Amino acid sequence: MHLSLAGKTALVTGGIRGIGRGISLELARRGANVAMVYANPSRTETANQAVNDILLLGSGAKAIGIQADLKVFENYQKIIDETLRGLGVTNIDITEIVHNAAVAWPVSTEDTSEQLYDDTMITNIRAPFFLTKTMLPHIPRGGRIILISSIAARRFSFGMSQTAYAISKAAIEALARNWAVEFGQSRGITVNALSVGFVETEMVQSLSPDSLEAYRKENARVTAAAPRSGTPDDIAQIAAFIASEESRWVTGSTVSANGGKWPI
Ligand SMILES: NC(=O)c1ccc[n+]([C@@H]2O[C@H](COP(=O)([O-])OP(=O)(O)OC[C@H]3O[C@@H](n4cnc5c(N)ncnc54)[C@H](OP(=O)(O)O)[C@@H]3O)[C@@H](O)[C@H]2O)c1
Secondary structure: OOOOOOOOEEEEEOOOOHHHHHHHHHHHHOOOEEEEEEOOHHHHHHHHHHHHHHHOOOOOOOEEEEEOOOOOOOHHHHHHHHHHHHHOOOOOOOOEEEEOOOOOOOOOOOOOOHHHHHHHHHHHHHHHHHHHHHHHHHOOOOOEEEEEEEHHHOOOOOOOOOHHHHHHHHHHHHHHHHHHHHOOOOOOOEEEEEEEOOEOOHHHHHOOHHHHHHHHHHHHHHOOOOOOOEOHHHHHHHHHHHHOHHHOOOOOOEEEEOOOOOOO
């Protein structure tokens, strides 16, 4: 067992299911203690299952689930407090933050309400921004901030309008470039974004069966690495490298984490 992240503490937003769950598991497999944030109180069983799965890895990693809506500013200090208390780590020891939680709706600009637009921006951009700001005093030198972007930031999604989502992800990539400099020499923290392609999580279940099938076919055709959609583990392996000490010379990047579907 290669415990390259032993002794580290990771916070993964949206960490109990989908891509976030894959990332939580891989960081824990490599030895990191993991706090996983989720929004929906009815998902407590899913969160408990994710914690159990981590404990069963046998890597010695500890894990907790934290129910907190990231749209609510007041929850950020609660998330930090529960992470430190729940994982029994010291005050300045949250080494890895993975801003993975996001919402996406396949709607045209004409059908985008102000509420839907605001929910998208608050969850996808304002939350990572202010959660990071609140956490800065707890991130030691050598810390890693990993932002989850989407190929939608750089191209129109095949067969689907999701402009509000796309611009939120373009902003995520701007955050990586700006924070890499802002937190670089002064704080010793690297900041990178992962440009993720199509992964069959619950996020894409809002597509109609016909659209889903069309997406699968399109992915198989245009993805350079293999004729298939991505999996949470494909993304988790990249996130785990970026979380590691060995990634120290990568910062301010948006890493192509989409099998070459949209090379950067
Ligand atoms: N799937 C894809 O094809 C794809 C493609 C490109 C990029 N991405 C990006 O990859 C990331 C993960 O996507 P996914 O497909 O794994 O999504 P998902 O299956 O829909 O899971 C989203 C996670 O985010 C959490 N979340 C959403 N809003 C939240 C809030 N207000 N407060 C706290 N947690 C919240 C959810 O919590 P609950 O469990 O409580 O609902 C859930 O755990 C996102 O940033 C997404 O934009 C995905």
